[in-house]
Amino acid sequence: MSEHLPALLVVVPLILAPVAALSNRPRAAFAAAFAGCWWALYASLALLTRVRSEGVISYALGGWAPPYGIELRLDLVNAFVAVTVATIGAVVIPYAWTSVKKEITEDRIPLFYTAFLLMLSGLLGITVTGDVFNVFVFLEISSLSAYSMIALGQDRRALTATFQYLIMGSVGATFIVIGIGFMYVMTGTLNMADLAERLPAVMDNRTIPVAFTFLTVGITLKLALFPLHLWLPNAYTYAPSAVTAFMASTATKVSVYLLLRFFFTIFGFAFAFGQMRLNMVLMPLSLVAILAMSLVAIYEINVKRLLAFSSVAQIGYMVLGISFGSVLGVTAGLLHIFNHALMKGALFMAMGCVMYRVGSVQLSKMAGLGKKMPWTMAAFVGGGLSLIGVPLTVGFISKWYLVQAALEQGNWLVAGLVMIGSLMALVYIWKVVEVAYFQEADSDVEIREAPLSLLIPTWVLVIASFWFGIDASTTAQVATDAAELLLRGGS
Amino acid sequence: MDDRVILRVGAKILIPFIMIFGLYVHFHGDYGPGGGFQAGVIFAAAFVLYALIFGLGNAIQVLPPKAAYICAAMGVVIYLGVGFLGIILGGQFMDYSVLAYSYTGQHYGIIGVELGVVTTVFGVMVALFYAFAGRRRVDS
Amino acid sequence: MTPVEFVDIVLLILLAITGIAVIRTRNLFAAVMLAGIYSLVSAGLFVVMDAVDVAFTEAAVGAGISTVLLLGTLALVGDKEHKPQHTPILPLIVVLITGGVLIYGTSQMPPFGAADNPANQHVAPYYLEDSYDETHVPNVVTSVLASYRSYDTMGETAVVFTAVVGVLLLLARGPLPQRIHHDGEWITVRPGTTREELAAQFKAETEGGGGGPEGGGVDPGGGADPEDRGDTPSGEGGERG
Amino acid sequence: MSGGMLLLVTALLPVAAAGGVLLLRKSPNVREASTLIFGALTFWHVLGLLHRVQEGERPRLDMLEVVPGVQLAFELEPLGMxxxxVASFLWPVTSLYAIGYMRGHHEENQTRFFFFFAIAIAGALGVAFSANLFTLFVFYEFLTFCTVPLVTHHQTEEAKKSGRVYLGILLTTSVGLQLVAIIWTWVLAGTVDFRTGGILAGTASTGVLSAILVLYVYGVGKAAVMPFHRWLPAAMVAPTPVSALLHAVAVVKAGVFTVLKIAVYVFGIDLLATLTTTSWLAWAAGATIILASLVAFKKDNLKARLAYSTISQLSYIVLGALLANELGIIGGGMHIAMHAFGKITLFFAAGAIMVAAHEKKISRMHGLGRTMPITFGAFFVGSLSIIGLPPAGGAWSKWFLAMGTLEAEQYGLLAVLMLSTLLGLYYLLEVPVKAFFFAPPEDAHRSEGIHEAPTPSLIAICITAAATLGLFIWPEVWRELMTMVVGGAG
Incomplete structure (x- = not known):
């Protein structure tokens, strides 16, 4: 059984999706989704443990040896990302039950959970596969299900947001598949490890740099790197609360993983950073993302939107780390994948609680919430502290490594800009805190604390974001090992 | 409706052939172009043609939307079921060689997954058609 | 010029003409039909390239079913396209750059179909030589799709299924209703509900002691349910958000 | 109990006190009693630690490894002692004072007040016990955040604005400069531990090290070196006990303590003396001393004047650290204690005046000394200490600082010290002088009811005033500890 975990991690949630659809009852569909998410958490943790003790796991699907068949290949990098995705899934799903009941009409709930499971298995499928075309297939599953879930947001504008995302996402996916096609033409293989071996022989050709370009643009579109982020703010703002929490913590992270996988494992550090000078593009873009998007967030008055812009800025941190091309930098990027998932998940879930009781996340509607929904707002403050990067939160750990990576290369300017970014986070978080704690509420509206079924999952993430900030030795160790693995080029 | 006699008669003749062709495409997939994907679409085309000519109401009586929807989901279950069978019988996921001796196992496996594909594609295409055709026009 | 090249060029010119025509026309019906033709021509191209399986799919799906589905959509939204509000300059530039890069990238590709191409040297020969022994399936495409790479095909099946899940989520049971928060209660508002109806509904729901506004059976495929056609979208509603 | 455990228990006692405050919120008397008991207990434990430190022991506690190589750990050395x-002694005293003040002033949200107050003390002790830069930074930031609710206690627009300034400056400096410096240190030295003799020597060019020093000195915003001083006057909107303990003792002393600690244990005196920026920064501190005194000179609001006086006095300590010689460090360290006792007395008195006479402006305090002789008498004692005159403790630390400037041959800085003494003489002594010897203003409708502050507050004032005087007679503990810091036998 346990040797099949790499496949089962993906296909168990996948088969539960049609089961959820067939059950056609909200409760049964939820049960399926719940089972799928927790299974994924169990499987991914088991896999990470195995990878840490035994090294790379390769699973030949159908018994066909790679590169003739499709291979699932788990190393520290993607096992770590899979754990991140599965953790968020497992925390969001109990939250979704209560939240979705309010925000989505009952007749659509079974299909909602079907889409949720599809998205989860799509993301996990991308993460664990060792085959580039397979990446594209699962990317489509996760993207299509994401589009449909976003469209269910209770604001009409969710539809336009979805449409934007659909167009941009499809362009991104097309670019990725063009890149994959070009690579296949030049090497005759789709297996990642095999590609890495065969690519160096044909790199002088024009085709491979073009393939690289298409993949870069496609993936950065999917991960919403500035200035290709335009789809993200609306999508996050208008999606149902549970969907935003899940997506914000997983979808872009998996794309960041893809970036790492393609640049380091497949093309190799020397090609990506030496020949293509990728860092010359990524570093300025991520810095602009950090500063400009934080600035936009400061002036936002819809808190979900504010957090969405903050997400674009935080993605900038991840890409910035990668753009250093050093062990420390990539460690910072990987750590921030996990850390940001925890804190942003918590923040969006807190906003879901507000949405549940207040029906809006406009800043003006949040006056005095600190007293009326003390636990919800305390969770928001907890997540916010992490976003700012206060010590003993996960955000600090990320920053610690990121600034270290910058200073290691003597790049004190970048180190300073990173700090300015986190101070800007202070401004926009404090803005919300001030309204919630120091402004008098409308006395005639009665607002109660959010139900426990929403609060507990939210607080699980808040506590996790402190836990892994206080004892980051495990996560940091895994991330460092993974970064070393990536920079060695092998997988 | 009377002025559509030619269409109706033509369709009545055509539809069985379309379906037979679909079966041919499906089962001949091992030898020539074709397979579950194309066959599913061709089957769906038969129903769509029926619905276009004899009206949505009649089509729904022949194949209720729910049935199409169940087909769509069941196909995925069948496909993955074949995959799980590989594990249960002691092989890898999607391993056909353990289903039966030697290449016979491959045959069973391929038939199984193709069945899954044809079911899903057929169900999805019909369900999509119902979803679009069943909607009323929204004018503003 | 060999006959094959001649056919190629004719088909590509046709493809370009249809493509431009689709962009230029404001009549959506014409655009849908042209798109169908576009698919058919590409199917022809695939045949010339000896990719009959792909051609088959393209003809069946691209030219066949998608055209019907698009026509079904036209029945809902009308066949006149609004004038685009933004200038097409930026998209044009993006398309030109993408096209340029593509041409640049293909310029040093190995010639199509040559036996010594990398693509024909590595995995493909294995499939050609060994797949019959291993699977006894004469059609190599089938053995690759359904056996060697059956996990991919599983994914594709799931993609198709995801598509229907998405469409049904949005379209089943008529226009997507909204859930809005009103005075501490969440209520369902269907598009097209007038303000008076909304007030009445709200009154009924709050006085009726809540309960799900959606009574009864759940039928995700129920888009075609004749009863559903009774829920009239009128007045101020509409799909545009 | 092992030394490490004792450290942990001591640091957790204020947390326990905070918990007690929450639990006992229904009955204020029990609540305050528990705060006092916990305060006394904390001080008792610190005394136990003092004994061990004087014996030469360095209690250490490794709590956990946050990231590989970086630990959250406590280690108590004489400077931290x-x-x-100072912090643990003044906490129960201030609590006593606060009981009178908060009730006399009819403050709201007293539970929240006492809760965060206790938590802040835990933060200050954490700073004192830190074994490395990381731990220090953690508690430094912790202290920043848990004092915000105290600054914004009144929840008015003004409080909100002050909160913004407070948080803004303290975090901008600590995150933007100090943290960069810490990570830079880590990258260069491969450790962030505090070690005798420093860890940075020989790791990089003097240019880089000078830059890091600048980042540290300005990054420790709590030390209030100009231009990062605005948060301190802003914090004065808080209730007076907060101003007294936190913004005259715990928070600001955490800042200058950090500077001293970095000077001694990160750079090391020898390295510091070779860096060019050291003397520039010493002059920046000197400029702060004078400028802040001049501003204080012009403030009519008593608390604002005291705030600027604090800014000026903090730079004495920064200056001491940057003189980069033993006398300067000894003087700076002693000034932490001397200034704390003196300044807290002044704030207590200012608060007492506010509670009893509802006066904030110095110009309206004429003649008040006759009705509130104890308060103004204490104010006089405190002023002497701050100015640096016998028979108050401040004289000693000033003496060492002055000696330090001489040894460093920085005669200009000696002149700065003298000038600021003159300024202090005026702006501090003006208050008791006017209160005792000037006639009350014509329009002052002083009700007959005005007499001394509430009894608990009065007791507290007397304790600190007496301590200020006592420090002149027994400065030995502090000198001994500081001598141990610079490596002397004691």
Whole structure:
């Protein structure tokens, strides 16, 4: 059984999706989704443990040896990302039950959970596969299900947001598949490890740099790197609360993983950073993302939107780390994948609680919430502290490594800009805190604390974001090992 | 409706052939172009043609939307079921060689997954058609 | 010029003409039909390239079913396209750059179909030589799709299924209703509900002691349910958000 | 109990006190009693630690490894002892004072007040016990955040604005400069531990090290070196006990303590003396001393004047650290204690005046000394200490600082010290002089009811005033500890 975990991690949630659809009852569909998410958490943790003790796991699907068949290949990098995705899934799903009941009409709930499971298995499928075309297939599953879930947001504008995302996402996916096609033409293989071996022989050709370009643009579109982020703010703002929490913590992270996988494992550090000078593009873009998007967030008055812009800025941190091309930098990027998932998940879930009781996340509607929904707002403050990067939160750990990576290369300017970014986070978080704690509420509206079924999952993430900030030795160790693995080029 | 006699008669003749062709495409997939994907679409085309000519109401009586929807989901279950069978019988996921001796196992496996594909594609295409055709026009 | 090249060029010119025509026309019906033709021509191209399986799919799906589905959509939204509000300059530039890069990238590709191409040297020969022994399936495409790479095909099946899940989520049971928060209660508002109806509904729901506004059976495929056609979208509603 | 455990228990006692405050919120008397008991207990434990430190023991506690190589750990050395001693002694005294003040002033949200107050003390002790830069930074930030609710206690627009300034400056400097410096240190030295003799020597060019020093000195915003001083006057909107303990003792002393600690244990005196920026920064501190005194000179609001006086006095300590010689460090360390006792007395008195006479402006305090002789008498004692005159403790630390400037041959800085003494003489003594010898203003409708502050407050004032005088007679503990810091036998 346990040797099949790499496949089962993906296909168990996948088969539960049609089961959820067939059950056609909200409760049964939820049960399926719940089972799928927790299974994924169990499987991914088991896999990470195995990878840490035994090294790379390769699973030949159908018994066909790679590169003739499709291979699932788990190393520290993607096992770590899979754990991140599965953790968020497992925390969001109990939250979704209560939240979705309010925000989505009952007749659509079974299909909602079907889409949720599809998205989860799509993301996990991308993460664990060792085959580039397979990446594209699962990317489509996760993207299509994401589009449909976003469209269910209770604001009409969710539809336009979805449409934007659909167009941009499809362009991104097309670019990725063009890149994959070009690579296949030049090497005759789709297996990642095999590609890495065969690519160096044909790199002088024009085709491979073009393939690289298409993949870069496609993936950065999917991960919403500035200035290709335009789809993200609306999508996050208008999606149902549970969907935003899940997506914000997983979808872009998996794309960041893809970036790492393609640049380091497949093309190799020397090609990506030496020949293509990728860092010359990524570093300025991520810095602009950090500063400009934080600035936009400061002036936002819809808190979900504010957090969405903050997400674009935080993605900038991840890409910035990668753009250093050093062990420390990539460690910072990987750590921030996990850390940001925890804190942003918590923040969006807190906003879901507000949405549940207040029906809006406009800043003006949040006056005095600190007293009326003390636990919800305390969770928001907890997540916010992490976003700012206060010590003993996960955000600090990320920053610690990121600034270290910058200073290691003597790049004190970048180190300073990173700090300015986190101070800007202070401004926009404090803005919300001030309204919630120091402004008098409308006395005639009665607002109660959010139900426990929403609060507990939210607080699980808040506590996790402190836990892994206080004892980051495990996560940091895994991330460092993974970064070393990536920079060695092998997988 | 009377002025559509030619269409109706033509369709009545055509539809069985379309379906037979679909079966041919499906089962001949091992030898020539074709397979579950194309066959599913061709089957769906038969129903769509029926619905276009004899009206949505009649089509729904022949194949209720729910049935199409169940087909769509069941196909995925069948496909993955074949995959799980590989594990249960002691092989890898999607391993056909353990289903039966030697290449016979491959045959069973391929038939199984193709069945899954044809079911899903057929169900999805019909369900999509119902979803679009069943909607009323929204004018503003 | 060999006959094959001649056919190629004719088909590509046709493809370009249809493509431009689709962009230029404001009549959506014409655009849908042209798109169908576009698919058919590409199917022809695939045949010339000896990719009959792909051609088959393209003809069946691209030219066949998608055209019907698009026509079904036209029945809902009308066949006149609004004038685009933004200038097409930026998209044009993006398309030109993408096209340029593509041409640049293909310029040093190995010639199509040559036996010594990398693509024909590595995995493909294995499939050609060994797949019959291993699977006894004469059609190599089938053995690759359904056996060697059956996990991919599983994914594709799931993609198709995801598509229907998405469409049904949005379209089943008529226009997507909204859930809005009103005075501490969440209520369902269907598009097209007038303000008076909304007030009445709200009154009924709050006085009726809540309960799900959606009574009864759940039928995700129920888009075609004749009863559903009774829920009239009128007045101020509409799909545009 | 092992030394490490004792450290942990001591640091957790204020947390326990905070918990007690929450639990006992229904009955204020029990609540305050528990705060006092916990305060006394904390001080008792610190005394126990003092004994061990004087014996030469260095209690250490490794809590956990946050990231590989970086630990959250406590280690108590003499400099930390100085700070811990001051903070833990003054906490119960201030609590006593606060009981009178908060009730006399009819403040709201007293539970929240006492809760965060206790938590802040835990933060200050954490700073004092830190074994490395990381731990220090953690508690430094912790202290920043848990004092915000105290600054914004009144929840008015003004409080909100002050909160913004407070948080803004303290975090901008600590995150933007100090943290960069810490990570830079880590990258260069491969450790962030505090070690005798420093860890940075020889790791990089003097240019880089000078830059890091600048980042540290300005990054420790709590030390209020100009231009990062605005948060301190802003914090004066808080209730007076907060101003007294936190913004005259715990928070600001955490800042200068950090500077001293970095000077001694990260750079090391020898390295510091070779860096060019050291003397520039010493002059920046000197400029702060004079400028802040001049501003204080012009403030009519008593608390604002005291705030600027604090800014000026903090730079004495920064200056001491940057003189980069033993006398300067000893003087700076002693000044932590001397200034704390003197300034807290002044704030207590200012608060007492506010509660009893509802006066904030110095110009309206004429003649008040006759009705509130104890308060103004204490104010006089405190002023002497701050100015640096016998028979108050401040004289000693000033003496060492002055000696330090001489040894460093920085005669200009000696002149700065003298000038600021003259300024202090005026702007501090003006208050008691006018209160005792001037006639009350014509329009002052002083009700007959005005007499001394509430009894608990009065007791507290007397304790600190007496301590200020006592420090002149027994400065030995502090000198001994500081001598141990610079490596002398004691």
């Amino acid at each position: 100085v700070f811990a001693l």
